[in-house]
Amino acid sequence: MNAIQVPELLSADGMAGIIFLIMIAVTLAGGFIAATAERLIRALAGIVICFTGVAGFYYFLNSPFMAMMQILIYVGAICITISFAIMLAAPEEKRKVGPTNMLSGPIGFMVAALIFGAMAALALRTQWPVFAKTAGGSVREIGIHLLTTYSMVFELISIVLLIAIIGAIVIARGGRT
Amino acid sequence: MALLTIHNYLTTYLVFGAMLFSLGIYGLVTRRTLIGMLIAAELMLAGVSINFMAFNRFLAPDPSIGQIFTLFIMAIAAAEAAIGLSIVVAVYRHYKTVDAEDLVNLKG
Numbered sequence: 551m552n553a554i555q556v557p558e559l560l561s562a563d564g565m566a567g568i569i570f571l572i573m574i575a576v577t578l579a580g581g582f583i584a585a586t587a588e589r590l591i592r593a594l595a596g597i598v599i600c601f602t603g604v605a606g607f608y609y610f611l612n613s614p615f616m617a618m619m620q621i622l623i624y625v626g627a628i629c630i631t632i633s634f635a636i637m638l639a640a641p642e643e644k645r646k647v648g649p650t651n652m653l654s655g656p657i658g659f660m661v662a663a664l665i666f667g668a669m670a671a672l673a674l675r676t677q678w679p680v681f682a683k684t685a686g687g688s689v690r691e692i693g694i695h696l697l698t699t700y701s702m703v704f705e706l707i708s709i710v711l712l713i714a715i716i717g718a719i720v721i722a723r724g725g726r727t
Numbered sequence: 728m729a730l731l732t733i734h735n736y737l738t739t740y741l742v743f744g745a746m747l748f749s750l751g752i753y754g755l756v757t758r759r760t761l762i763g764m765l766i767a768a769e770l771m772l773a774g775v776s777i778n779f780m781a782f783n784r785f786l787a788p789d790p791s792i793g794q795i796f797t798l799f800i801m802a803i804a805a806a807e808a809a810i811g812l813s814i815v816v817a818v819y820r821h822y823k824t825v826d827a828e829d830l831v832n833l834k835g
Contacts, residue, residue, distance in 0.1 A: 563731070581751075585767055586757075593754075613784070623802075623805055627805060631808055638819070640825055661756065665752060673741035680786055692795060
C-alpha cells in the first residue's frame with residue numbers, strides 16, 4: 551500500500567482522523583454495552599449507539615447512501631421493533647440475574663477472543679489484491695444494478711420480506727380470537 | 728500522529744468488523760434471554776456488513792456491488808428481527824417467560 555501523508559492536527563484531514571478515532575471508541579463502547587448490559591433496555595440503547603457509529607463508518611467508506619439506510623432501517627425500524635418486544639415480553643420483576651452457567655462467561659469470552667484473534671491476524675497478514683476501479687459506486691449505479699444485473703435477487707428479497715411480515719403477524723397473533 | 732490516517736487503510740475496518748463480530752458471539756453465548764440473543768445477532772450482522780463495505784471501498788472494481796450486498800443483508804436482518812420477535816412474543820404468551828433456561832419442553 552502506498553504511503554499516505556500524515557496531516558496536520560488542525561487541518562481538515564486531521565480533524566477527520568480525530569473524528570474517526572472518537573467514532574471507533576463510541577461504537578465499540580456501544581457494542582460492549584449491547585453485549586454485556588444486565589438490563590435489556592440498556593443493551594438496546596447500546597446497540598442504537600453502535601449502529602449510529604457504524605453509519606459513520608459507512609460515510610468514511612464513501613457511501614452516504616448506505617449510512618442513511620443504516621440509520622433508517624437499523625436504528626429507525628429494527629431497534630424500535632426490539633423495544634416493543636422488550637415492552638411486551640420481558641417483565642423486569644421476574645428477571646433472573648447472572649449467567650446461566652458458571653462456565654458460560656469465561657468460555658464465551660475465550661471463544662470470542664479466539665475468533666477475534668484469528669480474524670484480525672488473517673486481516674493483517676493477507677496481501678489483499680487491489681483492482682483498478684471501473685465504476686464510481688453512486689446511488690444511480692446502485693439503482694441500475696438493482697434493476698438489471700440483480701433484478702432477480704431484488705424480486706426474491708421483496709418476496710422474503712412479504713412472507714416475513716405475514717409470518718410475523720400469523721405467529722404473534724396466535725391464541726387471540 | 729500516524730493514528731490520524733488509519734481510516735485510509737483496509738485492515739482498520741477489517742479488524743474493527745472482527746471486533747464487533749466477536750462481541751456479538753460473546754453476547755450470543757452468555758445472554759440468558761431470547762431478546763438479548765437477538766440483539767447480539769444484530770451486532771454480528773453489523774460486523775459482517777462493515778467487512779463487505781470495506782472490501783467494496785478498497786478492493787472491488789465496481790464499488791456498487793458491495794453496497795447492494797449490504798442492502799440485502801439489511802433486508803434479511805429486518806425480516807429476521809420481525810420473525811424472531813414475533814416468536815418471542817408468542818413464546819412469552821405461552822410460557823410467561825423469555826428466559827432460555829426455562830424453555831426446556833423439547834429437552835431430552
